[in-house]
Amino acid sequence: MRRGILSGTVAFLLASALAGCQATGTDPITLPSMPTPVAPESVTQGIGSAGIGDPYFPTYGNGGFDVQTYDLAIKLTADGSIEGVATLTAKATAALQQFNLDLRGLKVAGVQVGADPATFSRDGDELVIRPKVALTSGSAFTTIIRYAGKPSEISSLTLGQTGFRRINGVEYMAGEPESASTWFPVNDHPSDKAKYTMSFTVPEGEEVISNGVLAGKQSAGGWTTWKWQVGSPMASYLSTFAVGDLRTVESTHNGKPVRIAIAKTITGSQVEAAVAKTPEICDYFEQYFGAYPFEAYGAIVVDDPELGFSLETQTRPIYPASMVDNGDRGGVVAHELAHQWFGDSVSVKQWADIWLNEGFATYAQWMWQEHAGGPTVSGQFESQYRNEFSPIWRTPPAAPGASKVFSSSVYQRGGMALHALRLKVGDEKFFSILRTWAAEKRDGNGTTSEFQAVAERISGQSLQALFQDWLYDTDRPAHP
Numbered sequence: 001m002r003r004g005i006l007s008g009t010v011a012f013l014l015a016s017a018l019a020g021c022q023a024t025g026t027d028p029i030t031l032p033s034m035p036t037p038v039a040p041e042s043v044t045q046g047i048g049s050a051g052i053g054d055p056y057f058p059t060y061g062n063g064g065f066d067v068q069t070y071d072l073a074i075k076l077t078a079d080g081s082i083e084g085v086a087t088l089t090a091k092a093t094a095a096l097q098q099f100n101l102d103l104r105g106l107k108v109a110g111v112q113v114g115a116d117p118a119t120f121s122r123d124g125d126e127l128v129i130r131p132k133v134a135l136t137s138g139s140a141f142t143t144i145i146r147y148a149g150k151p152s153e154i155s156s157l158t159l160g161q162t163g164f165r166r167i168n169g170v171e172y173m174a175g176e177p178e179s180a181s182t183w184f185p186v187n188d189h190p191s192d193k194a195k196y197t198m199s200f201t202v203p204e205g206e207e208v209i210s211n212g213v214l215a216g217k218q219s220a221g222g223w224t225t226w227k228w229q230v231g232s233p234m235a236s237y238l239s240t241f242a243v244g245d246l247r248t249v250e251s252t253h254n255g256k257p258v259r260i261a262i263a264k265t266i267t268g269s270q271v272e273a274a275v276a277k278t279p280e281i282c283d284y285f286e287q288y289f290g291a292y293p294f295e296a297y298g299a300i301v302v303d304d305p306e307l308g309f310s311l312e313t314q315t316r317p318i319y320p321a322s323m324v325d326n327g328d329r330g331g332v333v334a335h336e337l338a339h340q341w342f343g344d345s346v347s348v349k350q351w352a353d354i355w356l357n358e359g360f361a362t363y364a365q366w367m368w369q370e371h372a373g374g375p376t377v378s379g380q381f382e383s384q385y386r387n388e389f390s391p392i393w394r395t396p397p398a399a400p401g402a403s404k405v406f407s408s409s410v411y412q413r414g415g416m417a418l419h420a421l422r423l424k425v426g427d428e429k430f431f432s433i434l435r436t437w438a439a440e441k442r443d444g445n446g447t448t449s450e451f452q453a454v455a456e457r458i459s460g461q462s463l464q465a466l467f468q469d470w471l472y473d474t475d476r477p478a479h480p
């Protein structure tokens with residue numbers, strides 16, 4: 001995710017209250033802190049917990065099971081409502097009489113677990129499900145949820161308005177760390193990645209774009225169903241769709257489909273030219289990070305002046321037009337594409353480790369900008385380092401606090417930490433560390449200490465002091 005310069009109300013709210021605006025060098029004000037983190041027992045006496053145990057976001061995700069696949073069949077009506085059937089296959093990690101899914105708003109019509117109807121209730125953003133027959137630990141089970149309603153926007157702790165948005169003829173979904181629960185029942189945490197099949201039924205003539213590969217398209221009775229398939233495990237916040245007045249540009253690259261959708265209200269050729277660099281940028285990163293990890297390439301560009309960020313939605317990042325047409329030599333596009341390796345293929349286990357996404361994507365963005373004739377990586381490092389009073393020195397990137405997961409320290413000092421590592425171990429070992437990390441954790445999750453272990457193994461030296469100085473301390477490290 002990459003924040004941009006905003007206009008309008010959201011911009012005002014963000015700039016004045018929330019944004020770690022890099023342009024002014026201020027960090028977000030500290031919001032009321034989350035409850036003291038106590039990792040919940042994931043299952044107590046057969047009752048799955050309402051959170052997966054993330055200290056920063058205690059109610060995100062759920063305890064007691066692991067989802068393997070989501071099969072979502074969603075009909076989008078003209079008034080912005082959805083009718084959905086979600087079929088989840090999962091494995092119980094404990095004996096379960098009851099378990100939860102995350103779902104915001106949306107009315108549930110019925111739940112089935114296995115062959116039997118299940119009882120259910122709502123508790124805030126939790127859907128509480130009681131199967132007719134209790135699940136045994138280790139058993140595989142299927143849950144079907146029928147639901148309907150209008151997906152909501154989220155007033156995000158960190159990003160302003162996110163979630164479901166309708167603007168300039170396009171409806172789309174984007175948000176981090178949450179958003180998926182606004183449109184389907186989900187174990188909403190990146191530590192439970194799953195494969196997805198998503199079918200969207202829309203009025204004939206409207207375009208649909210989502211993650212992965214288009215696996216079918218059928219029309220009947222004035223409606224068209226678009227089926228999208230995601231073959232690699234995906235974190236829930238990386239799922240997305242956009243529907244409506246979109247023009248789509250298709251091609252292939254390295255034998256994989258490239259699909260770029262741009263809101264029709266965006267005119268001129270600049271935006272299209274910027275996202276058309278997607279394959280070239282991915283090829284550049286392959287030299288340093290290893291093979292592109294997914295089955296497709298693409299982009300979604302929306303005409304939404306109030307969207308204050310771009311997001312690395314898997315295989316198909318979402319950008320507001322203003323962020324790809326801003327003269328930064330493709331920096332934002334490079335940032336979201338680097339996330340396909342760092343964030344999407346290798347995901348965080350806990351949100352506290354978000355620098356593993358954002359610091360890496362920022363560093364990769366600096367690399368691309370240098371390659372494209374912009375400032376050098378070391379120039380970017382030095383200009384940040386020079387600012388002795390920057391707020392990045394007070395916020396540790398690997399323990400920023402829940403309200404600062406998207407603050408400038410996570411991005412800039414996170415990227416600088418990688419540069420300090422590069423200076424310490426040398427180019428050859430540095431890029432070997434990045435490639436090894438991407439390969440060993442591919443389609444999985446990682447933590448900062450696991451990354452440190454990989455870096456120490458490849459470099460053959462202790463990096464404890466460097467990681468402490470750059471990622472955990474609350475002052476400016478010595479110049480490397």
Ligand SMILES: [Zn+2]
Binds near residue numbers: 335336357361
């Ligand atoms: Zn990012």
